[in-house]
Amino acid sequence: MEAGCVPNPFTPTFGQIPPFMAGRSEVIGEVVRAFDRGMGDPNLVSLLVGARGAGKTALLTYLAEEALSRGWVTASVSAVPGMLEDIEERALVAAGEFVETPDRMRLRGISVGQLLGIEWDTREAPAGNWRTRMGVILDMLAEHDVGLVIVVDEVRVDLEEMVQLASVYQHFVREGRKVALLMAGLPSKVSALLRDDSVSFLRRSSYHYLGRVDDYAVLDALRKTVEAGGRSIGSAALDEAVRAIEGFPYMMQLVGYRMWDVSPDDREISVEDVLRGIGYAEHDIERKILETTFRELSRGDLRFLAAMLEDEGGESSTVDIGRRLGKKGNYVSQYKRRLMAQGVLEDHGHGMVSIGIPRFRDYLRRRLL
Ligand SMILES: Nc1ncnc2c1ncn2[C@@H]1O[C@H](COP(=O)(O)OP(=O)(O)O)[C@@H](O)[C@H]1O
Ligand SMILES: [Mg+2]
Structure with a gap:
């Protein structure tokens, strides 16, 4: 068998969802249950907090996909200037999939151009402020009993739009609208955000710290990734890999990716492959994580x-x-x-x-x- 033709299944790229998530089943369970239960569930406003490489962005994306299959649409953005407009645009595109035929729209006195994301570029300036325009989109979704999950990655307190989002979101909740807010950020950025009085409502959100993943969960996800990729790995080799990974998701992808590539034509990944892979992965993590972290201290x-x-x-x-x-x-x-x-x-x-x-x-x- 020519294993070398088999693509490497590991995902050592920031933001990429791995084929098998190691750990995190508790937070996934809680947030997904909130999507099922709907309004009132405290996990509908959730904060994912962890170091660089802990898996925040991948988990946000994963949860957003889970939401889609549970009667929600999502608007995913990063906390950068223009974020609110981006949320509106994403929501409009997502809502567009639920819009009925133009005839029925006209009966309800709403212009299609106002609602269909695809026509966003050509339509006239929408009426009202951000809260009003989002309200129109939410009304339309509500007719189909569809909720909106707003997903904000890399939160920071020094963005005025974070404050606006938090304040408008509270109005949506008070109006009984079906909305959820998932956010992620580095611990220092999130604590700065939570200290800020203008977004004090976020202090009531569910705080999920993404720390070290248990070794057994890393081992399980490693083996599944290797096997789903069409190769095998023995338990001695797995143990070496798990020890080097230290429960850190990004390191799992780096070690996995590197050990896979040492002898890609062999069917089984050996202990030697793993040891050499770890050496390369150590170099990778130094450049991608350690140097940046050191500079910030x-x-x-x-x-x-x-x-x-x-x-x-x-x-x-x-x-x-x-x-x-x-x-x-x-x-x-x-x-x-x-x-x-x-x-x-x-x-x-x-x-x-x-x-x-x-x-x-x-x-x-x-x-x-
Ligand atoms: N639960 C997980 N199990 C295994 N690998 C993961 C997991 N979560 C994320 N990863 C991988 O870790 C790396 C970093 O993930 P990312 O979500 O970008 O981290 P963060 O946003 O916290 O910096 C990516 O290569 C991703 O594929
Ligand atoms: Mg990230």
């Missing part, structure tokens, strides 16, 4: 992390960190919070913390010691 952040490096086991006690830095408990907890908000630090309870991004420890060692 302050001197105080870096001093805190450097104080953790001498703990061989990976976990450090905040008491030890404070002692090594010669600082008091409130200084230590302030930096702990900061680093957790950046997705760099994981809290294990009882004052124990660890670095939550794979290979970041080694990287810091090289840069700081």
